[in-house]
Amino acid sequence: MKNNDQKARRRFLQQIGATALASTAFPLSSLAHKEQAEVRLMRYSKKIGSNDTIRIGVIGYGVQGHFDLNTALRVPGVELVGICDLYSGRLANAKEQFGKELFTTKNYKDILDREDIDAVLICTIDIWHARIALDALAKGKHVYLEKPMVYKIDEGYDVMKAAAKTDKVLQIGSQRVSSVGYAKAKELLADGAIGNLNMVNASWDRQSSIGAWEYTIPADASPETTNWEQFIEITEKTEFDAKKFFWWRAFREFGTGVAGDLYIHLLSGTHFITNSQGPNSIYSTGQFSYWKDGRNMPDVMSGVMQYPDSDEHPSFQLNLHVNFISGTGGSEIIQLVGSEGVIEVHGSDITLKHSKMSEAPGFGGYDSVFTFSKDMQDKLQKEYDAKWTDEQKRRNPKGDIIYKAPEGYSDHLDHFTNFFDAIRTGKKVVEDAEFGFRAAAPALACNESYFNKKIMHWNPKEMKLI
Numbered sequence: 001m002k003n004n005d006q007k008a009r010r011r012f013l014q015q016i017g018a019t020a021l022a023s024t025a026f027p028l029s030s031l032a033h034k035e036q037a038e039v040r041l042m043r044y045s046k047k048i049g050s051n052d053t054i055r056i057g058v059i060g061y062g063v064q065g066h067f068d069l070n071t072a073l074r075v076p077g078v079e080l081v082g083i084c085d086l087y088s089g090r091l092a093n094a095k096e097q098f099g100k101e102l103f104t105t106k107n108y109k110d111i112l113d114r115e116d117i118d119a120v121l122i123c124t125i126d127i128w129h130a131r132i133a134l135d136a137l138a139k140g141k142h143v144y145l146e147k148p149m150v151y152k153i154d155e156g157y158d159v160m161k162a163a164a165k166t167d168k169v170l171q172i173g174s175q176r177v178s179s180v181g182y183a184k185a186k187e188l189l190a191d192g193a194i195g196n197l198n199m200v201n202a203s204w205d206r207q208s209s210i211g212a213w214e215y216t217i218p219a220d221a222s223p224e225t226t227n228w229e230q231f232i233e234i235t236e237k238t239e240f241d242a243k244k245f246f247w248w249r250a251f252r253e254f255g256t257g258v259a260g261d262l263y264i265h266l267l268s269g270t271h272f273i274t275n276s277q278g279p280n281s282i283y284s285t286g287q288f289s290y291w292k293d294g295r296n297m298p299d300v301m302s303g304v305m306q307y308p309d310s311d312e313h314p315s316f317q318l319n320l321h322v323n324f325i326s327g328t329g330g331s332e333i334i335q336l337v338g339s340e341g342v343i344e345v346h347g348s349d350i351t352l353k354h355s356k357m358s359e360a361p362g363f364g365g366y367d368s369v370f371t372f373s374k375d376m377q378d379k380l381q382k383e384y385d386a387k388w389t390d391e392q393k394r395r396n397p398k399g400d401i402i403y404k405a406p407e408g409y410s411d412h413l414d415h416f417t418n419f420f421d422a423i424r425t426g427k428k429v430v431e432d433a434e435f436g437f438r439a440a441a442p443a444l445a446c447n448e449s450y451f452n453k454k455i456m457h458w459n460p461k462e463m464k465l466i
Contacts, residue, residue, distance in 0.1 A: 052077045052424055054142075057111040059132055060124035061085040061094055063215065064146055068121050068173065071412045072144075075420050081117050084108045086227040087245075089218050106227050108132055112139040119169075119423060122146060125248045126255045127235055130155035137162045137170065142423050144416070146173040147268070148260040149436035153444050153465065156437040163433035171419045171429040172436030174268035178418050179411035181348030184403050185336070186273045193352055194338030197274065200318045201335040202266035205326035212291045212299060212324040213249040213261075217242050243294060250295035252447075257297030258322040259284070259446040266320055267439040268431065269334050269345065275312040278438045278460035279305035284446035290325035299324040303446045308460070320446075348405035354398035360388035437463060 054077060058069050061083050072078055082103035083094040091104040105111065111120060112135055119142035122132050130150045136143045149172050150156045163170040176182055189197065206212060221242040223229070228240045235253055238244075248254040249261055270276065282305050286298030303320040307313070334345040341354040363369065363384045369377055415431075422429045441463065445456040457466040 053079055054118050054420055054423055055079050055081045055116055056119050056121060057082045057084070057114065057117040058121045058123065059084045059108045059111055059136075060122065060128075060146075061090045062123065064173075065121070065123035067412070068123050068144070068146070068416075071410065072121060072416045072420075074413055075417050078420060082111050082114060084111050086231055087218075087221075088225045089220065106230070109135065112136055112141060118142060119144065119420075123173075125231075126151045126260055127253075130159055131234060133159055133170070134162050137166050137168055140166075140168060142169045142419075144171050144173060144419050145436070147264045147436070148256055148440040148443055149433065150440055150444075151256060151260075153441050156433075156441060156463075160433045160437055169419065169422045169429060170433050171415075171422070172268075172431045172433070172439075173415070174265055174431060174436075174439065175412040175415035176265055176269045176348075177272040177430050177435075178415035179348045179405070180409070180414070181345060181350050181403065181405050181411070182269055182272055184350050185334075185343050185345050186275075188343055188350070188352055189273055189336060189338075193341060194336065194343055194354075195340030195356075196314050197316050197336060197338045198314065199316055199337040200270050200274075201337065202270060202318065202333065203321045203323075204262040204266060204332045205321075205323040205328055206330045207324070207326050207328070208330070209291075211330065213247050213295075214291070214293065215246050217246045221245065247293075247295070250291075250293070250297050252296050252451075255297070256444060256447060258286075258299075258301045258324070259303070259443040259450075260440070262322050263301075263303065263320050263443040263446060264439055266334060267318075267443055268435075270318060270336075271435070271439055272430070273334070273336065273343075273345070274307075274316075276307055276460075277310065277312070278307070278458060278463070279318065279442055280308045280458055280460060281306045282442055282445045282449055282456040282458060283454075284320075284449040286450050289323075297447075298450070301446070301450065303449075305442060348409055348411050350403040352401040352403070354396075354400075356396045358395045359392040360384075434463075 056072060056078060058065055058080070061069070062085070065085070069080065073080060080098060080102070082105065083091065084105050084107065085091055086106055091106070094104055095102050103114070111117060120136050121144045122129060122136065123146045124132060126148060129145060129148070133143055133145050150159060188194070223240040226245050228245070231245060232238060238253070244251050244254060249257065271278070282303065284301060284303040286301035288298055289300040291299040300323050301321065305318040305320070307316050307318060309315040332347060336343040340356045341352065344351040344353070369380055372380070418430055421427065438460070442458060445458060445465065449456045459466055
């Protein structure tokens with residue numbers, strides 16, 4: 001293991017030592033006696049004073065906007081002030097949930113103009129992310145910005161520059177990076193639990209119409225109820241299309257497809273666990289396999305990225321794939337493969353599998369030795385036995401170890417807790433603008449690779465296409 005890996009591990013242990021983490025270990029009845037499962041508990045224990053109240057506004061109150069707001073309000077000392085959405089039905093829903101006195105608007109600038117709003121949650125369609133984030137920072141708001149950070153790679157530089165110039169907090173919304181499970185995977189990798197990393201296999205498969213973004217469209221959908229003209233204000237003018245408004249992820253004009261929706265989670269997680277700055281080559285391919293509903297973004301997509309040797313990690317290959325008609329029924333996994341084992345990340349649960357080669361080289365079995373004469377086989381066997389002991393011939397696998405997140409654990413809640421803690425204390429968030437861009441850019445480059453049918457070359461240090 002490299003010295004820098006040891007330093008990274010020490011830094012990590014110091015960081016988690018400062019948080020409210022508790023660990024216990026217990027055997028699972030379904031496992032062999034030598035196998036253990038560890039539960040790590042994270043509790044939010046900061047005392048909230050009257051001056052610590054954070055008042056928030058939500059911009060974009062669709063599916064993710066609802067999830068984000070509901071989670072944000074679970075953090076002590078957070079209060080809702082207003083909600084913006086272009087569809088009138090969602091504003092009606094907001095008042096039904098939070099009362100008729102709630103401030104609602106179809107113009108996000110009305111939210112930014114309110115002096116009683118400290119922070120905004122930006123949960124809009126991808127094409128609006130950069131524009132609203134820049135406006136919010138310019139208005140002195142703290143920003144929680146849903147992934148991907150930007151719709152186009154070029155937009156990332158302005159967002160990073162604006163975030164660096166302000167004293168406001170900007171956090172990107174890939175919540176897995178705040179997970180205690182990901183923290184455990186990071187610790188295990190830095191500790192050399194699987195030897196030297198050489199490959200990461202990451203997938204996020206689904207098998208449902210909703211998983212494939214065919215969300216229910218309301219009966220009153222129209223240009224008027226959706227503020228269609230504002231919806232298309234920063235893109236090419238086009239006739240009203242309810243699918244494009246409510247199924248926007250499936251359309252290149254407004255969303256970033258599986259790369260921006262799901263690759264981004266896998267990239268964020270991989271980068272967090274490995275401390276990586278990013279890949280140097282990117283290739284992606286895909287197809288329209290089942291959801292042929294007018295969309296122009298593929299429903300099956302794979303990507304291959306090469307990560308160069310660096311101070312943070314050895315070189316490794318990242319294989320990504322998303323399948324929206326997967327016969328598995330759907331799954332989410334990041335599998336980190338090393339020379340001596342595998343770390344499997346399933347949500348916030350971690351499985352560590354050991355597999356270490358024997359010191360002695362292979363001999364016998366599916367080997368050419370059996371094709372030799374009997375005299376030669378005996379001679380080689382005798383020489384092999386004289387050179388290597390039984391212990392050296394033996395593989396040294398250890399039992400699997402499963403690290404379970406506590407029942408009811410929410411990495412989403414931890415991500416928002418980290419965001420609001422950063423606002424209160426000034427500490428650095430785990431997923432700032434630079435981190436968010438380092439994940440978003442390779443994901444967006446996958447789309448460019450797919451549409452242009454070429455390998456994309458990326459400079460991970462300078463964060464630029466070559």
